[in-house]
Amino acid sequence: MKCIIVEDEPIARKGITKMVSAISQLELLDGFNSAESAAIYLQNTEVDLIFLDINMPRINGIEFARTIPKTTLVIFTTAYSQYAVDSYELDAVDYLVKPIDTARFRKAVDKAIAYHTLLMDEENKSVEKVADDYIFVKSDRRFYKVNLADILFIEGLKDYIIIQMENSRIITRMTIKNIYEWISKEVFIRVNRSFIVNKDKIDSFDNNDIYIQKYEIAIGNVYRDEFFKTMMRCI
Structure with missing residues (x-):
């Protein structure tokens, strides 16, 4: 590079x-x-x-x-x-x-x-199908099933997303805006321009950051009010 x-x-x-x-x-x-x-x-x-x-x-x-x-x-x-x-x-x-x-x-x-x-890479991965509780991600001519409940968070970078699970991750060509439109808002919440988190996986949070296992994710100013409103309903 x-x-x-x-x-x-x-x-x-x-x-x-x-x-x-x-x-x-x-x-x-x-x-x-x-x-x-x-x-x-x-x-x-x-x-x-x-x-x-x-x-x-x-x-x-x-x-x-x-x-x-x-x-x-x-x-x-x-x-x-x-x-x-x-x-x-x-x-x-x-x-x-x-x-x-x-x-x-x-x-x-x-x-x-x-x-x-x-x-x-011209032959990029892509999300091919979304159901209520899982998605299929295409990679190397195969389709991998990802249970939504296993996802810790989804990170966006330009035209790609990282689907981060506990012991693995999948990088695929898709915008974070599009994936957020597909997945359940009952389970996932967008916390800044680049991150969507699984509410069930949040270990703790303060006014500025969310902690999921070893990961620390910042809460964006635009998303802060909605995040706290949503999390207060979960407590």
Whole structure:
């Protein structure tokens, strides 16, 4: 994957460069200290992945991410955790808080590689049929039955969704808006632009986040009131 780093702090840019160089699947094309210089570069160069700082002068990372090509993936890197919800709204692959742990960095990159592979694959998976309590997902000329009760959450990224279960996940070509129209609102609730969660799988929640097993999912501002109204009826 061809990638660039957009980071105004030289030390942070050097650290991310070192982590990128340790991953053979990544090809670092260049690094930039501002969104403006990166935007000029993108006019003539195709990039698969951007490691993008948020808190930068003039044009910040959130504003810049709204302008990049749809097929370019973004991993946000920032010292400020309060931007997490904004990153979900922009279909970011992941959100890394500085100082960035090497293992956490690798996990984010693996996720980006998986998405990139799907974007390049012409024979994508698709959801073929939905019933009241299960869906069929097509993969490699086979249909896999997924019980809705087994789903922890569904995550959307551009034109794909991840159906996350306890010990497995399926990535398929479909928008999160479409899958939400198909599945039961009695069981599932949308909690931000990129996530639908199974209410029965929620272990706990606070004003900002939902916790399902090892996963932490932010509650979007637009969805917060409806989420709490729905959950209060369940208690």
